[in-house]
Structures are given as structure tokens and as C-alpha cells.
Amino acid sequence: SIAACFSVDIKQRFFGIKSDATEVRMARVTTVVTGLIGMLISLYLIAADSNDVWDLFLLITGLFGVPIAGIFAVGIFTKRTHGVGVIIGIFVAVIVSYFLQGQGIGGAGSPFYISIIAFMTAFIVAYIASLIIPTPKKDISG
CATH class of the missing domain: 1.10.287 (Helix Hairpins)
Incomplete structure (x- = not known):
């Protein structure tokens, strides 16, 4: 649960x-x-004013669920990512997705388009933020 x-x-x-x-x-x-x-x-x-609940479901998942998938991917495919970079990546991806939903620029009204942008934004921003921000030091002495 x-x-x-x-x-x-x-x-x-x-x-x-x-x-x-x-x-x-x-x-x-x-x-x-x-x-x-x-x-x-x-x-x-x-x-909501939309007649299609499926589109609304996809918009909500694109806004929150897809950035989390992008974070999982950056964790799987890179070794340098850390928690601060991940949090920055999620926040930036959610903000970008939110603004794209309201703009309708070049197909931005499509939930699938928003999902692709949210995934890539979370992945790229988390990775770059992790490269720029120093890794927190952990005490591993035992």
C-alpha cells in the first residue's frame, strides 16, 4: 500500500x-x-470541460507519472546522478509539462507529446543538475 x-x-x-x-x-x-x-x-x-476522460488521464499522467519514469531512466543509465539533481529534474519537468498543456504549441495539446517532453526534460535536467551540483559526501568509515 x-x-x-x-x-x-x-x-x-x-x-x-x-x-x-x-x-x-x-x-x-x-x-x-x-x-x-x-x-x-x-x-x-x-x-473538467473535456468529453474525453482518457485524454485527461493521459494529461495527468504526463504531468506527474512520466517525469518519475524519466528519473528512473536517468538512475538506470547513468552513474553520476544524485538526490538533489533528481529533485530538480522532477520539478522542472512538472513545470514544463504544466505550461505545455496550456499552450498548444506545435502539437503540445497531445498528451503523448507532453509525455515525451516530460520524460526527456526530467532525464536531461536531472543528469545536468547532477553534473553541476557536487555530490553530497557520505561518511562510509566503519
């Missing part, structure tokens, strides 16, 4: 393991927040 992924992969990794009661409380909060986000997205899809 999303609560387990958030708790183990993000919270425990970056903030440490707390008491069982705190972990359960965080899982409940995560479940409620993601449920509310899902309901808000559903309300947006209902209220």
Missing part, C-alpha cells in the same frame, strides 16, 4: 524509526491524505 511505501521508503529512511504507535499514526495519515488527493483528482475529472 501507499502507506507502507511512504513509511518504509521515505519516513524511516530519512527520519528514522519511531515507536510503533507513531508509525501506525503516520500510516493512517498517509492513507487519509492520499485518499483525499484521489478524491480531488476525481472531482477535477468530473468538473
Whole structure:
């Protein structure tokens, strides 16, 4: 579930393991927040002026899901990428995708076009940012 992924992969990794009661409380909060986000997205899809829900689904996935795929690809195909570069890549890709959705320049109204641009933007920006910004030093002495 999303609560387990958030708790183990993000919270425990970056903030440490707390008491069982705190972990359960965080899982409940995560479940409620993601449920509310899902309901808000559903309300947006209902209220949108588009007759084609599939296009809306592709636009939303192109805005958020595709940049994450670009980040996975940069992690697989390069060795120099680090967390700061990845975060910069995701933010820039989401912003570029958002503005492309509203412009309609040269086929930018197509969800597939936006997805390609979002993927490439996340990949390229994350890689370049990782090259420019120094790698955080880790203490590996044991």
C-alpha cells in the first residue's frame, strides 16, 4: 500500500524509526491524505470541460507519472546522478509539462507529446543538475 511505501521508503529512511504507535499514526495519515488527493483528482475529472476522460488521464499522467519514469531512466543509465539533481529534474519537468498543456504549441495539446517532453526534460535536467551540483559526501568509515 501507499502507506507502507511512504513509511518504509521515505519516513524511516530519512527520519528514522519511531515507536510503533507513531508509525501506525503516520500510516493512517498517509492513507487519509492520499485518499483525499484521489478524491480531488476525481472531482477535477468530473468538473473538467473535456468529453474525453482518457485524454485527461493521459494529461495527468504526463504531468506527474512520466517525469518519475524519466528519473528512473536517468538512475538506470547513468552513474553520476544524485538526490538533489533528481529533485530538480522532477520539478522542472512538472513545470514544463504544466505550461505545455496550456499552450498548444506545435502539437503540445497531445498528451503523448507532453509525455515525451516530460520524460526527456526530467532525464536531461536531472543528469545536468547532477553534473553541476557536487555530490553530497557520505561518511562510509566503519
